[in-house]
Amino acid sequence: MFQRVSPTRRGGRILAVAAVSAMLAVSACSSSGADGADSDVTEIKIGTPLPLSGPNAPLGKDALQGAELAADILNNGLPGLKLPLANDKGVPNLNHAKFKIVSADTQGKPENGASAVNHLVNDENVHVIAGALESGVTKTAAQQAERLQVPFITSISSSPALTQQGLKWFFRTGPTDVTYAQSFFGLLDEQKKKDIPADKIALLYMNNTFGTDAAKVAKSLAESNNKQIVADVPFDPAATDLTSQLQNVRAAEPDTVFVVAYPPTATLFINATEQLDYVPPAVMAFGAGFIDAGFIKSAGDGLEGMSRRVAWSEDLGSRNPAAKLVADEYKKRYDAPLTENSARVFTTIMALAQAVNNARSVDPDEIRAALTALDIPGRDTIMPWDGIKFDDQHQNTGARAVVEQRLGGVWKVVYPKDVAAQEIVWPAAEARK
Amino acid sequence: MQDLLQALTNGAFLGAVFALAAVGLTLVFGVTNMLNFAHGDFIMVAMYAGFVCWSLAGLDPLVAIPIAAITLALVAILVYAGIIRPVLGSTQLAQMVVTFGLLTFLRGVIQFAFTATPRRIEDPIVGSIRVVVGGVAVTGAQLVSAAGALVATGALAWFVHRTETGRALQAVGEDAAGASLMGINSGRMYGLAWALAGVSTGVAGALLINNFGIDPLAGASFGIMSFIAVALGGFGSVFGAALAGLLLGVVQGVVGLYLSGYTLTAALGIYLLVLVVRPQGLRGSR
Numbered sequence: 118m119f120q121r122v123s124p125t126r127r128g129g130r131i132l133a134v135a136a137v138s139a140m141l142a143v144s145a146c147s148s149s150g151a152d153g154a155d156s157d158v159t160e161i162k163i164g165t166p167l168p169l170s171g172p173n174a175p176l177g178k179d180a181l182q183g184a185e186l187a188a189d190i191l192n193n194g195l196p197g198l199k200l201p202l203a204n205d206k207g208v209p210n211l212n213h214a215k216f217k218i219v220s221a222d223t224q225g226k227p228e229n230g231a232s233a234v235n236h237l238v239n240d241e242n243v244h245v246i247a248g249a250l251e252s253g254v255t256k257t258a259a260q261q262a263e264r265l266q267v268p269f270i271t272s273i274s275s276s277p278a279l280t281q282q283g284l285k286w287f288f289r290t291g292p293t294d295v296t297y298a299q300s301f302f303g304l305l306d307e308q309k310k311k312d313i314p315a316d317k318i319a320l321l322y323m324n325n326t327f328g329t330d331a332a333k334v335a336k337s338l339a340e341s342n343n344k345q346i347v348a349d350v351p352f353d354p355a356a357t358d359l360t361s362q363l364q365n366v367r368a369a370e371p372d373t374v375f376v377v378a379y380p381p382t383a384t385l386f387i388n389a390t391e392q393l394d395y396v397p398p399a400v401m402a403f404g405a406g407f408i409d410a411g412f413i414k415s416a417g418d419g420l421e422g423m424s425r426r427v428a429w430s431e432d433l434g435s436r437n438p439a440a441k442l443v444a445d446e447y448k449k450r451y452d453a454p455l456t457e458n459s460a461r462v463f464t465t466i467m468a469l470a471q472a473v474n475n476a477r478s479v480d481p482d483e484i485r486a487a488l489t490a491l492d493i494p495g496r497d498t499i500m501p502w503d504g505i506k507f508d509d510q511h512q513n514t515g516a517r518a519v520v521e522q523r524l525g526g527v528w529k530v531v532y533p534k535d536v537a538a539q540e541i542v543w544p545a546a547e548a549r550k
Numbered sequence: 551m552q553d554l555l556q557a558l559t560n561g562a563f564l565g566a567v568f569a570l571a572a573v574g575l576t577l578v579f580g581v582t583n584m585l586n587f588a589h590g591d592f593i594m595v596a597m598y599a600g601f602v603c604w605s606l607a608g609l610d611p612l613v614a615i616p617i618a619a620i621t622l623a624l625v626a627i628l629v630y631a632g633i634i635r636p637v638l639g640s641t642q643l644a645q646m647v648v649t650f651g652l653l654t655f656l657r658g659v660i661q662f663a664f665t666a667t668p669r670r671i672e673d674p675i676v677g678s679i680r681v682v683v684g685g686v687a688v689t690g691a692q693l694v695s696a697a698g699a700l701v702a703t704g705a706l707a708w709f710v711h712r713t714e715t716g717r718a719l720q721a722v723g724e725d726a727a728g729a730s731l732m733g734i735n736s737g738r739m740y741g742l743a744w745a746l747a748g749v750s751t752g753v754a755g756a757l758l759i760n761n762f763g764i765d766p767l768a769g770a771s772f773g774i775m776s777f778i779a780v781a782l783g784g785f786g787s788v789f790g791a792a793l794a795g796l797l798l799g800v801v802q803g804v805v806g807l808y809l810s811g812y813t814l815t816a817a818l819g820i821y822l823l824v825l826v827v828r829p830q831g832l833r834g835s836r
Contacts, residue, residue, distance in 0.1 A: 169666075170657070170658075170661060170666060170766070171666075171767060172765060172767050174665075174666030174667075174765075174766075175665075175666050175667045175668065178665075178666065178667075324811040350810045350811075351810055351811035352806070352810050352811055352813070353811060353812075353813050353814045353815075355770070355771050355774075355814055356771075356802075356806075356813055356814070357564060357762075357771050357772070357775070357802070358560060358564050358802065358803070358806070359806075360556070360557070360560045360803070360806070361556075361557045361560065361561075361802075361803050361804070361805075361806030361807040361810065362806050362807075362810045364553045364556060364557065364807060365807060365810060368553060380668055380763075381668070381763060381765070381767075381768075384668070384670075384762075384763045388689075388761060391680075391689065392560075392680070392687055392688070392689050392692070393556075393687055394680065394687065409668070411667045411668040411669075412668060412763075414670075415668060415669070415670035415672075415763060417672070
C-alpha cells in the first residue's frame with residue numbers, strides 16, 4: 118500500500134523539509150529585520166486614559182493635547198526643534214513607524230481606571246499606556262496594566278505610593294509629592310535664614326488619595342525639617358463651601374498654608390479667602406487645581422501673591438529654545454498656553470518614543486527593558502529637569518520642581534535660587550498692594 | 551464663639567439655596583410620585599442659561615433670573631412631554647432609568663456645547679459687596695443667593711398651599727383619580743409640577759453663578775443635597791424640604807468647623823438616622 122522510498126528520495130524530502138524550515142526561520146528572522154527591528158510594524162499605539170468628562174475634564178483635555186502634539190511632531194516633524202527624534206518622521210529604528218494616540222475617558226473616577234486600561238489593551242490593542250491624571254485613577258489603572266503586562270508610564274500623578282507598590286510595568290517621569298514638597302520646604306528654609314517666621318504650617322487638603330498622600334508627605338517632611346503642623350484640615354472633594362475649613366486654618370495662625378485641591382475646590386478656597394478677607398503669609402498650592410487655565414482666569418486677582426509648585430514653568434520655558442518652540446506651537450494649535458500637565462505628557466511621549474526606538478520593537482518586554490535603561494539628559498527635554506532616568510522603583514531621578522508665585526497677573530519662578538526670576542514676595546498680602 | 555457664629559451664618563445661607571433646590575424636587579415627587587435624578591442637572595443647565603445671558607448680552611445674573619426661570623420651565627415642560635409622560639404609568643424602575651438617562655444626556659449636551667472648561671461670571675453687581683456684622687462676614691453673592699432663594703421658596707410654598715391651582719396640584723398628588731372626578735386635569739397638573747420645578751431650579755442656578763464656578767458637573771452636589779433634604783423633610787412636603795435644606799446647610803457649616811473632612815458624611819449620617827428613627831421625614835406623615 119505504501120510506496121517504498123529510496124534513500125535518495127528520502128534525502129530529498131529531508132532537504133525539502135530543511136529548506137522549508139530554513140525559509141520559515143528566515144521569514145521569522147526577517148520579521149525582526151536585518152537590524153533586529155520588527156519589519157511589519159507601521160504604527161505604535163499609545164493609550165491615554167484621562168478624565169475627558171467630569172470635573173477634571175479641562176485638565177484631561179490639556180494632557181491629551183500634549184500627547185497629540187508630541188505624536189504629531191514625532192510623525193511629521195517641527196522645523197527648528199532640536200529634540201531627539203523630533204524631525205525623524207517616525208521611529209527610525211522601527212521602519213519609521215508612526216505614533217497614534219488612543220484616548221479613553223476615565224471621568225476621573227478610580228473605578229474606571231482598570232476598565233479604561235482593559236479597553237485600551239484588549240479592544241484598541243495599544244502597545245503602551247501613558248496616563249492617567251488623578252493618583253487614585255492611576256493606581257487602579259496601573260495595577261490592571263501590571264496584570265496585562267503592558268508598560269504604563271505616568272507623568273502627572275504625583276502620589277509617592279504609586280512607585281512604591283513594586284510594580285514591574287509602571288514608570289513615572291514626573292516628580293512625586295516628595296519632590297514637590299521639598300521645593301516648598303527649601304523655600305521655607307530660605308525665608309528662615311532671612312529671619313522671616315516660616316515654621317508654622319497649616320494643611321488644607323482634599324481627603325482623597327491624592328490629598329491625603331500629599332498631606333502625609335508634608336507631615337513627614339515637616340518633622341524632618343523641624344517645622345510644626347499647626348492645623349490639619351481635610352475636606353470633602355465634593356464640598357460646596359470651604360469657609361468653615363479656612364476658619365480653622367486662620368485660627369491656627371500659620372506662617373504658610375499648604376493647599377491641595379482640584380479646580381472646583383480651589384475656586385471655593387479663593388471664595389473663602391475673599392469672604393473672610395484672610396490672606397495667609399504664604400499659600401503654597403499642590404495639585405492640579407492651581408494649574409488649570411480656566412481656574413486661574415476665573416480666580417483673577419484672588420490668586421495674587423499665592424504660590425504653586427510646578428514641574429514645568431512658562432517663565433523658565435521662555436529661556437529654553439526647544440521649550441519655547443513647543444509652547445508656541447501648542448499655543449498656535451490649541452489657542453491655549455502649554456501648561457505643566459501638557460508639558461509633562463509631551464515629554465513623556467517623547468521619552469517613550471526614544472525607548473521604542475532603542476527597543477526596535479513593540480514587544481512589551483522589549484519596551485519595558487528599554488524604559489528601564491533609558492537615560493535622557495535634561496537638555497534633550499523641554500522641562501527644567503536634570504533628565505529622565507528611572508531608579509529601581511521606576512521613578513525618574515531627574516525630575517525637578519520649581520516654585521512660582523502669582524505676581525502682577527503672571528507666574529514668576531521664585532525658587533530655587535539658580536533659576537528664580539525674583540525673590541518671593543512675603544507676606545503674600547504685600548503682592549496685593 | 552465668633553467662629554461658630556460665622557459657620558452657622560455660612561451654613562444657613564448655603565442651606566437657603568439647598569432649600570430652594572429641594573422644593574422643586576419634592577414638588578415633582580409629591581404630585582407625580584416620581585423621583586427626578588436629573589434635578590441637580592437642571593440647576594446646572596440654569597447656571598449655563600445665566601452664563602449665556604451674561605456672556606452674550608452682558609446681563610448680570612440678577613437680571614438673568616427671570617430668563618433662567620422661564621428657560622428652565624420650558625425645558626422642564628419639554629422633558630415632561632417628551633420623556634416623562636410616556637413612563638408615568640410604568641414601573642418605578644422604568645421611571646428611574648429615564649431620569650438617569652436624562653441626567654447623562656443633559657451633562658453630555660452641555661459638555662458638547664460649552665466644553666468641560668469651568669466658566670465663571672466676572673464682576674457681578676454683588677461681587678464687591680462684603681458685609682461684616684459683629685465679626686461675621688458675608689459676601690454680597692451669599693446675601694443675594696440666600697434672600698432670592700428664601701423669596702422663591704416662599705412664593706412656591708404660597709402658590710402650592712394658598713392658591714386654587716396649588717390645591718389642585720396637591721389633590722392630584724394625593725389621589726389623581728379622585729381629582730379627575732372633581733374635574734381636575736391631572737395631566738396638566740403633572741406638567742405644571744415639572745414647570746414649577748423648572749422655575750425653582752432656574753432661579754437657584756441664576757443665583758448660584760454669583761458665587762460658584764459653572765461646569766457640566768456643577769449641579770451634582772446640589773442634586774445630592776436636594777435628595778437628602780427631600781428624604782429628610784418628608785417626600786412630597788414643601789415645608790419639610792425647605793426646612794431640611796436649611797438644616798443641611800447649617801450642619802455642613804458647623805461640621806466643617808469641627809470635623810472638616812466629614813461634611814458630606816454628616817449630611818448622609820443625619821439622613822440615615824432619620825430613616826431609622828422617623829422614616830416619614832421631619833414633616834411627612836405615615
